[in-house]
Amino acid sequence: MKNSKKLNLKKFYIGVDVGGTTIKFGIFDGNKKFIEQFAVETEFREKNAEKAIANDMLNAIENYCDDNEYGVTKSKVAGIGYAIPGPVVNNQVLRAVNINWKKKYDLVKETKKRIGNKVNVRVYNDANAAALGEYKLTLKGKYKSICLMTLGTAVGIGIIINGKLIEGKSGVAGELSHLKVDFSENAMKCNCGNTGCLETVTGGRGIANVYNRMYNTDTAHGAQDVIRRAKEGEEKSLAALEKSLDYLSMVISIIMLVYEPEIILIGGGVSNEGTFITDIIMKHLKEKVFITKTFPKIMIAKLKNKAGFYGAVSEL
Numbered sequence: 084m085k086n087s088k089k090l091n092l093k094k095f096y097i098g099v100d101v102g103g104t105t106i107k108f109g110i111f112d113g114n115k116k117f118i119e120q121f122a123v124e125t126e127f128r129e130k131n132a133e134k135a136i137a138n139d140m141l142n143a144i145e146n147y148c149d150d151n152e153y154g155v156t157k158s159k160v161a162g163i164g165y166a167i168p169g170p171v172v173n174n175q176v177l178r179a180v181n182i183n184w185k186k187k188y189d190l191v192k193e194t195k196k197r198i199g200n201k202v203n204v205r206v207y208n209d210a211n212a213a214a215l216g217e218y219k220l221t222l223k224g225k226y227k228s229i230c231l232m233t234l235g236t237a238v239g240i241g242i243i244i245n246g247k248l249i250e251g252k253s254g255v256a257g258e259l260s261h262l263k264v265d266f267s268e269n270a271m272k273c274n275c276g277n278t279g280c281l282e283t284v285t286g287g288r289g290i291a292n293v294y295n296r297m298y299n300t301d302t303a304h305g306a307q308d309v310i311r312r313a314k315e316g317e318e319k320s321l322a323a324l325e326k327s328l329d330y331l332s333m334v335i336s337i338i339m340l341v342y343e344p345e346i347i348l349i350g351g352g353v354s355n356e357g358t359f360i361t362d363i364i365m366k367h368l369k370e371k372v373f374i375t376k377t378f379p380k381i382m383i384a385k386l387k388n389k390a391g392f393y394g395a396v397s398e399l
């Protein structure tokens with residue numbers, strides 16, 4: 084067993100963050116102090132994906148419990164929290180289209196069956212779990228109302244108002260990455276079936292999309308190159324980045340006028356350039372809202388790709 088004087092090894096919590104390419108597991112001690120993480124590949128399933136993926140996750144947890152350096156066993160697991168890329172209501176996953184998870188599935192029941200009846204289980208939408216993680220761990224109660232916008236390959240938005248996650252009747256409240264913001268004739272098709280959603284014009288894929296469309300090319304494959312060139316002052320890239328973040332600021336202006344959060348956190352790969360990005364967003368936000376001079380702070384999220392599993396265990 085590892086030298087771990089400061090850890091509470093009497094019980095453990097496990098956070099699981101399900102993504103399109105990997106499933107990440109975060110192991111936490113009895114005081115929810117992060118210990119270590121591991122990941123398994125997300126296998127795409129043609130049929131019964133919900134059952135198969137649940138099985139993959141529970142197998143990975145069982146295997147970890149059989150062999151690890153901290154004395155984690157099934158009977159010492161006090162809670163498991165999941166972050167799933169789809170709508171979740173009342174601890175039930177309704178669907179997760181990116182991983183072909185097509186129908187409602189009782190992950191709580193299955194987890195208790197496999198790991199133990201006493202295990203406390205919570206299930207969240209991944210963007211909401213990430214928002215909870217930043218809210219509880221990064222901001223530590225300093226702000227009561229926040230919005231996290233994760234600008235990864237896709238775009239995830241989680242909103243917490245007065246300490247409460249906004250989930251809505253069927254789990255789509257806050258899913259503003261699918262708000263239509265591009266009404267042009269050649270607006271791009273989104274995974275959700277609509278065209279011109281925020282996700283098609285911002286985030287990793289979206290920034291590249293905007294660049295390629297503006298200059299009628301296919302040379303931009305991801306956001307990082309466009310952002311880097313924009314930062315170096317290259318005009319075409321800067322214009323594309325400004326246009327993309329202008330769409331994002333439109334959505335932020337809506338969130339601001341509906342909820343007035345104190346802080347907007349920007350996460351995901353696009354956030355790596357820090358204030359270069361947040362300054363552009365703020366500039367465009369100020370062009371859109373005139374009714375107040377009190378704007379939310381726009382800051383960079385801290386937990387990076389750990390936010391999902393941190394948030395998933397935060398309420399256990």
Ligand SMILES: [Zn+2]
Binds near residue numbers: 273280
């Ligand atoms: Zn969409």
